[in-house]
Amino acid sequence: QKEVEQDPGPLSVPEGAIVSLNCTYSNSAFQYFMWYRQYSRKGPELLMYTYSSGNKEDGRFTAQVDKSSKYISLFIRDSQPSDSATYLCAGHFGAGNMLTFGGGTRLMVKP
Amino acid sequence: SAVISQKPSRDICQRGTSLTIQCQVDSQVTMMFWYRQQPGQSLTLIATANQGSEATYESGFVIDKFPISRPNLTFSTLTVSNMSPEDSSIYLCSVLRTGGTEAFFGQGTRLTVV
Numbered sequence: 001q002k003e004v005e006q007d008p009g010p011l012s013v014p015e016g017a018i019v020s021l022n023c024t025y026s027n028s029a030f031q032y033f034m035w036y037r038q039y040s041r042k043g044p045e046l047l048m049y050t051y052s053s054g055n056k057e058d059g060r061f062t063a064q065v066d067k068s069s070k071y072i073s074l075f076i077r078d079s080q081p082s083d084s085a086t087y088l089c090a091g092h093f094g095a096g097n098m099l100t101f102g103g104g105t106r107l108m109v110k111p
Numbered sequence: 112s113a114v115i116s117q118k119p120s121r122d123i124c125q126r127g128t129s130l131t132i133q134c135q136v137d138s139q140v141t142m143m144f145w146y147r148q149q150p151g152q153s154l155t156l157i158a159t160a161n162q163g164s165e166a167t168y169e170s171g172f173v174i175d176k177f178p179i180s181r182p183n184l185t186f187s188t189l190t191v192s193n194m195s196p197e198d199s200s201i202y203l204c205s206v207l208r209t210g211g212t213e214a215f216f217g218q219g220t221r222l223t224v225v
């Protein structure tokens with residue numbers, strides 16, 4: 001079993017829809033959780049990171065962590081075609097440690 | 112955030128040759144990592160580049176195939192040696208700032224071996 005799992009998609013939604021991207025993880029030692037966005041032929045770009053259970057909001061993006069069920073989510077409101085990318089979640093043990101990535105979910109937002 | 116410059120951005124190489132990829136960071140960082148991302152796949156960690164000592168390789172990756180240098184806190188190189196078509200992939204440099212928890216990535220090197 002991989003430590004961080006994601007549905008690979010693709011997930012196709014119409015412009016303006018609310019998008020929900022999800023990950024599950026198995027290692028309860030993860031302290032931080034990150035979401036990265038990767039456009040085709042580009043390196044991953046850090047979108048958000050969270051430390052504890054609960055929600056964190058940044059503009060149209062909300063990251064949610066539920067440590068009791070080992071479930072993390074990224075919500076995108078008012079999705080735009082420019083949001084079309086692969087979204088990677090990652091778990092992190094803390095400062096000085098490497099990240100463990102999920103397989104990524106490809107999102108397509110259609111105009 | 113950290114600004115990471117990775118070169119070359121892409122290359123097409125003959126099998127049996129070697130390619131060295133450079134990663135330059137705009138600030139001193141404790142930890143630098145090299146990842147491989149095969150088409151349509153997620154990131155696989157190759158090794159952690161340690162300043163002043165040998166790199167730490169993940170299972171399935173060996174120093175003879177992927178030698179890494181880390182001469183200082185802002186620079187690292189990854190060499191892909193004796194290349195075969197199976198090495199065709201995107202190679203990514205990543206850094207964790209000192210004391211930080213966020214990882215930042217270079218733009219990647221798209222390698223095609225023919």
